[in-house]
Amino acid sequence: MFDAAIIGTGPAGLSAAINLKMRGKEVIWFGSGDFSGKVEKSEKIGNYPGLGLVSGRELNEKFRAHAAQMGLEITDRIVTNISRLKDRYMLLANNEMYEARALLLATGVVPGRGFDGEKELVGMGVSYCATCDGMFYRGKTIAVFCGAKRYEPEVTYLAEMAAKVYLYAGYPGCEVEAPNVEQLKSPIRQVQGGMRLTGITLANGTEVPVDGLFCLRSAIAPTTLLPGLTLEGPHIVVDRHMATNLPGCFAAGDCTGAPYQIAKAVGEGNIAAHSILDYLAEQGREA
Numbered sequence: 512m513f514d515a516a517i518i519g520t521g522p523a524g525l526s527a528a529i530n531l532k533m534r535g536k537e538v539i540w541f542g543s544g545d546f547s548g549k550v551e552k553s554e555k556i557g558n559y560p561g562l563g564l565v566s567g568r569e570l571n572e573k574f575r576a577h578a579a580q581m582g583l584e585i586t587d588r589i590v591t592n593i594s595r596l597k598d599r600y601m602l603l604a605n606n607e608m609y610e611a612r613a614l615l616l617a618t619g620v621v622p623g624r625g626f627d628g629e630k631e632l633v634g635m636g637v638s639y640c641a642t643c644d645g646m647f648y649r650g651k652t653i654a655v656f657c658g659a660k661r662y663e664p665e666v667t668y669l670a671e672m673a674a675k676v677y678l679y680a681g682y683p684g685c686e687v688e689a690p691n692v693e694q695l696k697s698p699i700r701q702v703q704g705g706m707r708l709t710g711i712t713l714a715n716g717t718e719v720p721v722d723g724l725f726c727l728r729s730a731i732a733p734t735t736l737l738p739g740l741t742l743e744g745p746h747i748v749v750d751r752h753m754a755t756n757l758p759g760c761f762a763a764g765d766c767t768g769a770p771y772q773i774a775k776a777v778g779e780g781n782i783a784a785h786s787i788l789d790y791l792a793e794q795g796r797e798a
């Protein structure tokens with residue numbers, strides 16, 4: 512079992528990972544080998560102390576170098592589900608389970624809450640992981656929301672499994688091509704179904720019957736990921752120690768609220784790491 516699991520490779524997750532590593536903790540760190548897509552996209556960053564004016568790409572590169580220098584390894588997987596047992600958290604990523612005593616959510620802010628009806632049908636036709644669930648849709652009709660170019664290989668894999676794929680790409684220049692893939696012109700708005708997903712409704716009102724929906728995006732709404740978390744709007748409610756309402760679960764960075772800034776994310780990641788150290792020490796005393 513790991514001492515802590517960190518979800519998110521943005522500035523908040525990195526800051527926490529550095530501090531926990533310095534204190535000798537066994538950490539599993541989930542996210543993207545590209546670190547933060549948001550930092551990468553920032554043209555110029557001028558408000559991070561000590562660096563003057565840098566491009567987001569330069570800063571992301573510095574983050575990568577710092578992580579490498581510290582010997583920090585990223586598990587390049589999306590965590591799709593978390594559950595809490597008495598003294599630990601169980602995390603599911605690409606069909607594998609990981610256990611950790613403490614948990615840090617540094618997932619960035621999730622724009623919107625997913626499609627209407629999505630959360631209710633997770634595991635009943637809605638999936639976030641092509642590799643885990645693709646085989647269950649062999650010969651079936653599915654819809655896929657592809658949130659970024661990096662997920663295109665997963666769409667191709669799904670097209671090899673399914674008989675028909677309705678694809679909506681949330682970015683320009685999607686290059687997935689297969690005879691059974693039909694690109695939707697209108698975005699997905701709603702997920703239909705009762706006990707199981709039966710179809711999707713598009714923004715233009717068209718209803719498309721499907722057996723499954725794959726939502727391939729880098730972030731999942733916090734309460735879909737970990738039921739029972741207290742939110743305020745899209746943000747995870749935390750106290751000054753970055754503690755959430757769930758014991759041993761902390762949150763840092765954009766996911767806890769505005770201002771959405773790198774320095775704030777780094778600071779909160781630092782506080783969260785120290786709170787995790789206190790929590791682990793407390794757990795050790797009780798064991």
Ligand SMILES: Cc1cc2nc3c(=O)[nH]c(=O)nc-3n(C[C@H](O)[C@H](O)[C@H](O)COP(=O)(O)OP(=O)(O)OC[C@H]3O[C@@H](n4cnc5c(N)ncnc54)[C@H](O)[C@@H]3O)c2cc1C
Nearest residue numbers: 519521522523542547553589590618619764765771772773
């Ligand atoms: C265009 C643009 C310009 C900006 N300019 C500035 C600026 O000049 N100055 C400034 O201070 N801030 C700027 N920002 C804001 C800044 O980038 C964010 O505040 C900062 O990146 C937040 O860091 P974070 O660690 O909270 O989250 P993020 O950087 O969003 O990182 C979250 C990480 O979590 C991962 N993740 C999420 N869910 C999961 C999951 N379920 N499993 C595994 N991994 C997951 C994501 O892949 C990502 O790697 C800008 C943002 C944008 C978009």
